[in-house]
Amino acid sequence: MERTVICKVTDVPVNGLKQFESNGRKVCVINAGDGFFACQAACPHEGIALCDGVFDGEVLTCLEHLWQWSLREGGEPRGLAAAPLEMYPVEVDADMVYLKG
Numbered sequence: 001m002e003r004t005v006i007c008k009v010t011d012v013p014v015n016g017l018k019q020f021e022s023n024g025r026k027v028c029v030i031n032a033g034d035g036f037f038a039c040q041a042a043c044p045h046e047g048i049a050l051c052d053g054v055f056d057g058e059v060l061t062c063l064e065h066l067w068q069w070s071l072r073e074g075g076e077p078r079g080l081a082a083a084p085l086e087m088y089p090v091e092v093d094a095d096m097v098y099l100k101g
């Protein structure tokens with residue numbers, strides 16, 4: 001499967017979120033400590049940058065209006081969230097994080 005480098009594993013601290021751009025697509029990369037997630041960069045509510053939110057090891061919270069999603073359950077909405085989060089498959093190889101597909 002084709003893959004595109006998105007960042008180094010050291011670019012995002014544990015439980016941190018950071019926005020990157022790959023092939024013209026903005027992506028929010030999350031370091032869960034035991035792996036990485038990638039999702040749409042803009043909140044599906046009003047488009048605020050999700051990298052300004054917080055991640056507690058399972059749930060990503062947009063701090064603008066507190067919509068939440070379980071990243072370990074594929075971006076399923078939690079609490080107030082009325083829409084799922086679009087997730088992108090990632091792969092870690094050596095010290096790099098790749099977007100797959």
Ligand code: FES
Pocket residue numbers: 043044045046047048062063064065066067
């Ligand atoms: S913009 Fe993210 S919850 Fe409203």
